[in-house]
Amino acid sequence: MKLKEIIDLVGGSIAGDEEFEIEGASGLEFAGSTDITFVSEAKHLPELSKSRAGAVFVKEQTDTGKIQIVHPNPGLAFAQILTHFNPTETPAPGVHPNANLDDKVTLGTDVTLCANVSVGKDSIIGDRTVLYPGVVLGERCQIGSDTIIYPNTVLYRETEIGNHVILHAGSVIGADGFSYTQDEKGRHVKIQQIGKVVIEDHVEIGANTCIDRAAFCETIIREGVKIDNLVQIGHNCEVGSHSVIVSQTGLSGSCRLGKHNIVAGQSGISDHVTLGDQVTLMARTGVFRDIPESGTYGWAPAMKIVELMRFMPTLLRLPQLASQVKEMERRLDAIEKP
The missing domain is CATH 2.160.10.10 (Hexapeptide repeat proteins)
Incomplete structure (x- = not known):
């Protein structure tokens, strides 16, 4: 399936060779040279440089050696193409x-x-x-x-x-x-x-x-x-x-x-x-x-x-605070004794 055909299915724009042939879709880590993958968040871009994928869905064009399809929702586009390559198999009617x-x-x-x-x-x-x-x-x-x-x-x-x-x-x-x-x-x-x-x-x-x-x-x-x-x-x-x-x-x-x-x-x-x-x-x-x-x-x-973020630090300090209270009680007892 050519990249230009993928565009026809899911939309987006191509940065690279639109005639490039795609044979499957997979995750960054598992994609091969004829697979398309996706990156939906910038924090995953370093992983893209290690991926063998032939093409990638991205939200914004980035500096990479791979062919890119720029799409407003890379995860959705990838899910649609993954289903296209791997339709659900069911028994014959x-x-x-x-x-x-x-x-x-x-x-x-x-x-x-x-x-x-x-x-x-x-x-x-x-x-x-x-x-x-x-x-x-x-x-x-x-x-x-x-x-x-x-x-x-x-x-x-x-x-x-x-x-x-x-x-x-x-x-x-x-x-x-x-x-x-x-x-x-x-x-x-x-x-x-x-x-x-x-x-x-x-x-x-x-x-x-x-x-x-x-x-x-x-x-x-x-x-x-x-x-x-x-x-x-x-x-x-x-x-x-x-x-x-x-x-x-x-x-x-x-x-x-x-x-x-x-x-x-x-x-x-x-x-x-x-x-x-x-x-x-x-x-x-x-x-x-x-x-x-x-x-x-x-x-x-x-x-x-x-509210939970304000509450949790105090909760985590409860053992320490309990120890401090016990120490204060001990000192008060010592002061109050004749």
Whole structure:
């Protein structure tokens, strides 16, 4: 693929030979002489001089011996070209003879159902959607078009999945929310969960992530949300569009996340908490109260990063301060003794 053809696909301008042939895309460290790579931040420019890449996406033209494509978003352009050279491979359309379908299932065109797929009655699967081996759909599920569901994923009854969604292996969508009350003897009595899960378009959900059905109404994952592996989303939560949730994070029931939130790994959000738009939680943040304002927060309980930066130096000095207090107490005791 010539560089001028790459320009036609992703835009930008070339500084160098537009006829140069590109055979692949890779990172700075791994790119070969016929690969294209990218540099999105100036701090990585020293690595570029060591790279064997034949061409590079950059934000601004720089002094290097390599052919450059100047692009306002080098990372995005690179991602698009990487996908062009490495499209997602899926099995050929068709229904495997070992797939188990109820008589009332509706299939779109060019659907792929692999071995040991099970689809419950009154479920609908859209065009060009792929279900890998061992996927289970309960009754009355709805799956959009161009969606990929990887092996051993389970969708409980009435789950709704949009278009261009990716569910990775082992994810469980629509299991009962964790909700109990106690009887007069202190025994836990289950509260039936009669809602469902709705996942909108262009969502990706990582392996072994669980999203619980709502007690009533819907648990909703909005358009463009990206969820990592091993995340727990409780019943009746709503995750705002284009938010990112990183591995080992837990959302308790009835949380509301705004648009473009980032929740870093091992964070926890208490039940009925609401986050505004463009809120970022650092790793291992604990949130117990609403955060209406955008910004970056950390610690437990969560506080703004500017407050945390003032707080941390004092916290780190606590052992020293404690020793100083003990010494002052010792001296005062010595003075007060007759």
